Amino acid sequence: MAHFPSKDDILGWIRENPGAVGKREIARAFNVKGAERIALKQLLREMQAEGAIRRERKSFREKGALPPVSVLVVEAPDVDGDLFAHPQDWDGDEAPPRILFIPGKGDPGITQGDRILARLTPAPEHASGHAFEARLIRRIGAGPRRILGLFRKTDQGGRIVPVERKADRDWLVPHGEHAGARDGELVEGEIVGNPRLGLPRAKVIARLGDPAAPRSVSLIAIHEHGLPVEFSEEAIAEALAAKPVPLGDREDLRALPLLTIDPSDARDHDDAVCAHADDDPANPGGHVLWVAIADVAHYVRPGSALDREARKRGNSSYFPDRVVPMLPEELSGDLCSLHEGVDRPCIALRMVLSADGTKRSHRFTRGLMRSPASLSYEQAQAAHDGAPDAATAPLLETAIAPLFAAYGALKAARERRQPLALDLPERKIILSEEGEVLSVAFRERFDAHKLIEEFMVLSNVCAAETLERRARPLLYRAHEEPTTEKLDALREIAESCGLTLARGQVLQTAQFNRLLDQAAGSDFSEMINLSVLRSQTQAYYTREAIGHFGLALARYAHFTSPIRRYADLVVHRALISAHGWGNDGLTAEETDALEETAKHISMTERRSMEAERDTTDRYLAAFLADRVGNEFEGKVSGVTRFGLFIRLTDTGADGLVPISSLGREYFHYDADSQTLTGERTRREIGLGMRATVRLAEAVPVTGGLLFELLEIEGKPAPRGAPVKGRGPVPRRKAVKARSKSSKLEKKAKRRF
Incomplete structure (x- = not known):
């Protein structure tokens, strides 16, 4: 170019060349040389000042235009499940363009709030609702991250x-960014930058009310973990339009x-059982x-x-005061729930067992059933123990007794299989009508519980076997x-x-069970059960037949709870x-998409477990x-460099004893033996x-408990008295260790 x-001219050229372009590329394109380079530099500065172009490092782009490689912020999925994004930095006068994220094979899971570096291409002419399509280059991190807290x-x-x-x-929270929140109110905030000095900044995006209100406890967990609560209008409309299912081609x-x-407080009923002698x-x-x-699949169709x-x-997700359901109440609490005395569609499994509990054969069928009774575990157990009520007396001989007889056979098969036999009682939180905690107890476990568990385990095995035999994909x-x-730690x-836990053998659950048997009835029983649990890996969903170590099964698939687990719906x-x-x-x-689905629902399961656990801690x-x-009386349930965790006997609540409260003596931490000396x-x-402890602090909004240790194994808590004949640790080493321990303890106290 001669002129x-x-x-x-410059704007037109940048528009036609949307890649990263700097002053050198522009000068080369217009043949600008020598002293004219100074004039070009001045012109570009003017265009920046006018807002016509934007400088990013050493490159220029048109205002309101996106470079082909951009940093994007991922938005929530739409009603079709598609992920959209918007540019992290946008300087246009109009709203930022909508960008459809196109996942590629092998991409990591991308969720709302993630920041990604992506390659952009204009959307096809026939596309509606978005201007660009994005393909992942790499995931940068989460942002803008949301936080839940008290506004002060x-x-x-x-x-x-x-x-x-x-x-x-x-x-x-700067002035004007608090959305009218009052002092002490529970709010949801969004992080808006991370300054190099001082506190990071956030703005209030939602006011959630009084944190002391009884029913705010689960609400905190729901927001903190991002559990979806509201259903789309389309989903509600589909649920309302659902109708009862006639017999048709189903087996009657x-x-x-x-x-x-x-359970007596069950919110849905998705499994029913019966048995008789062969x-x-x-x-x-x-x-x-x-x-x-x-038969949830009849109502919830693919796509x-x-x-x-x-x-x-x-x-x-289940909380003491509410449930966040996978399906709307019209389905989960009605048409998909096997209520007493009404016709309900089902997928049923008939299994033939030998006297010793060995499965001889099985077959699946799609049927229509009508349950004669909906019983609680307590009712079924009382009837079996000889104390039937009005509901169970007519069913005792024809329905309840045969179930326990079949369970007796399966129990023998279970003993041979030796699945992991942990004994960890489940806590039950009793709330008043207003949502306040009335009591905390441990749920009783009856043979009726174990009966249903064994029947469900065997059913899940049958589902996996059938789909494998028919060469069908499954989760x-x-x-x-x-x-x-x-x-080694265990x-x-x-x-x-x-x-003792045996070494050098092919690892089997029976080895853990022998350890649990050694500890049974001793002061170490609960601690060994917890330690065995902590030694296990986390279960997950996959397309691969890896097996289930804890259940000692070569193949296993979830089939029995499609109202509350998407994995079961896929298997159906x-x-x-x-x-x-x-x-x-x-x-x-x-x-x-099965592998992607497996990763996603493994993540949602962990999310729910964390939310449910946090809610229990807060209650x-x-x-x-x-x-x-x-x-309170309790036992040492955890040992760390910064203190002890004590689990209370009556409630199962865990709290921290800071190491600084153990007197002036320095304690050495041994990670292998889990001891402080x-x-x-x-x-x-x-x-x-x-241990005997005094409750020093309880913070319901975080679920944190701080204890003061009074006695350990019946003796007063250590106060640092010297012992003759044992010299102290060298001063430099001791001071360094104390400094590290002090930093960890301060961090732990902030958590609690």
Whole structure:
């Protein structure tokens, strides 16, 4: 080009060359040389000042234009399950363009709030609703991250004090960014930058009300963990339009005494069972066992709005005061729930068992059932124990007794298989109508519980076997063996208690069970059970037949709870396709996405577990908040460099004893043996020891408890008295260790 470029020339060239372009590229394009380079530099500065172009490092781009490689912020999935994004930095006068994220094979899971570096291409002409398509280059990190906390007014505007125990700092809220929040109110904030000096900043995006309100406890967890709560209008409309299912081509199972046996406070009923003696002479003493599961797949069709909502949630989440369901109440609490005395569609399984509990055969069918009774575990157990009530008396001989007989056979098979036999009681939080904690207790476990568990385990095995035999894709439930490192740590703990975990053998659950048997009835029983649990890997979903170590099973698939787990719905659809029962089975698109689905629902399961655990901790802290200063009995459940964790006997609540409260003596921490040993007294504190503590602090909004140790194993807590004949640790080493321990303790106290 012979002429010096105008501003329009430069803008036009940048528009035609949207890649990274700097002053050198522009000068080369317009043949600008020598002294004209100074004039070009001045012209570019003017265009920047006018807002016509934007400089990014050493490159220029047109205002309101996106470079082909951009940093994007991922938005929430739409009703179709598609992920969209917007540019992290946008300087245009119009709204930023909508960008559709196109996931590639092998991409990591991308969720709302993630920041990604992506390559952009203009959307096809026929596309509607978005201007660009993005393909992942790499995931940068989460942002803008959201926080949940208490709003505190200050002269500078305000602060958000996070409710998350792991948080170690507050967030500054500038004037005008608090959305009208009042002092002490629970709020949701969004981080807006991270200054190099001072507190990071956030703005309030939602006011959630009084954190002291009883029913705010679960609400905190729901918001903190990002659990989807509201269903789309399309999903609600589909649920409202659902109708009862006629018999049609289904097998009529309404004559079978299929009972639902659930907790007394169950919110849904998705499984029913019945049994009778096998009249086949070739199977003396055998049993025929039926398990019927709600046919959710009939109502939740692949690709529907209900399906998208169910997949997004992955599972239901249960709290003491509410449930966040996977499906709308019209389905989960009605048409998909196997209520007493009404016709309900089901996918049923007929199994033939030998007298010793060996499964001889099984078959699946799509049927219509009608349960004669919905029983609680307590009712079923009382009837079996000889104290039937009005509901169970007519069913005792024909329905309840045969179920326990079949369970007796399966129990023998279980003993041979030796699945992991942990004994960890489940806490039950009792709330008043207003949502306040009335009591905390441990749920009783009856044979009725174990009966249903064994029936469901066997049903899940049958589902996996059938789909494997028919060469159909499915989602397995996988549980891998513990790692060598975790086994070594468990062995150290066992040996510190005078127990043994065998070495050098092919790892089997029976080895863990022998350790649990050694500890049974001793002061170490609960601690060993917890340690064995902590040594296990986390179960997850996958397309690979890895097996389930904890259950000692080679193949396992979730089939029995499609109302509350998306994995089970996928397995139902696979069974429908395998048997040719209808057009609502697993589609080719779903099959291609099974691995992605497995990763997603494994994540949602962990998310729900964390939310449920955090809610329990907060309810326990609320229950104990008015007992500060009281003394409690408990046991050492954890040992760290910064202190001890004590689990209270009555409630199962865990709290921290800061190491600084153990007197002036320095304590050496041994990670292998999980002990603290006094520098001078040589007093040792380890897992499982009986302790008496005083409650020093209870913070319901975080669920944190702080204790003061009074006694350990019946002796006064150590106070650092010197012991003759044992010299102190060299001063430099001791000071360095104390400094590190002090920093860890301060961080721990912020968490609690």
